[in-house]
Amino acid sequence: MKNTKPYLWCLLAIALGTLYACQHEPILPDPNEIDDAPYALVVPAGFPMPDIPPDNALTNVRVAMGKLLFFDPILSRDATISCASCHFPDRAFSDTIAISPGVEQRLGVRNAMPLFNVAYHPNLMREGGVPTLEMQVLAPISDHFEMDFNLVDAAERLAQDPNYADLSQRAYGRPPDPYVITRALAAFERVLLSGNSAYDRYNNGQSNALSPQALQRQRIIPIVRLRPLS
Ligand code: HEC
Structure with missing residues (x-):
């Protein structure tokens, strides 16, 4: 190439690298900016409200604590996973x-399941x-093949962390014990709703969301609505 400007390629590589890194970085909540108001769950069109256990009503601080825990290796024995x-x-x-x-790179025998709409x-x-x-x-x-720890030791570890100790009190009115760890993670998982796939859009009346080939091959049968669309 005649007019190759190596520094331009360098800049481009850095920009792309940053973009890639950003895409893969989760956006984690800042504990100081979270309130304990009820969590405004947005349920996709055509979906019913999921059942929420009475002892784990969704609040912003519970979901945020669950999100922090979900991305934190602190819950595994050697704090790597x-x-x-x-x-x-x-x-x-x-x-x-x-x-x-x-x-320790241990391998189990099963594929990790997706968690949306769990x-x-x-x-x-x-x-x-x-x-x-x-x-x-x-x-x-x-x-043994995943985090190889236990809830009691994990709770002790979390109690040493001022951020988690504070969040736990605000979310559940108690220190970060097994009750809190299990509930906060479950609260975060309950808000992972997804309802905008091509299949969902087809079900919601967008007849061209699936190609004729997809319709023919998959023999798509619209789901029976649990509740009418609002
Ligand atoms: C080392 C990999 C690994 C880690 C770490 C891991 N999971 Fe999983 N997860 C799996 C696998 C594999 C399965 C399927 C297990 C089975 O069917 O026996 C699974 C299944 C699940 C399911 C069941 C989903 C369904 O539809 O039934 C949930 C929920 C879940 N994991 C949540 C979590 C949470 C919360 C954590 C952290 C506390 C976690 N997982 C950590 C690999 C992992």
């Missing part, structure tokens, strides 16, 4: 590889043996 190490927000809260490594699942995990999101939190924290 967070929930987001396997459930990537930019990959539908799943992973692109078959088996996501846990602590608020609607009556049973969790592949066997469906876990009835609530609160209970499910126990599984990855204690699994």
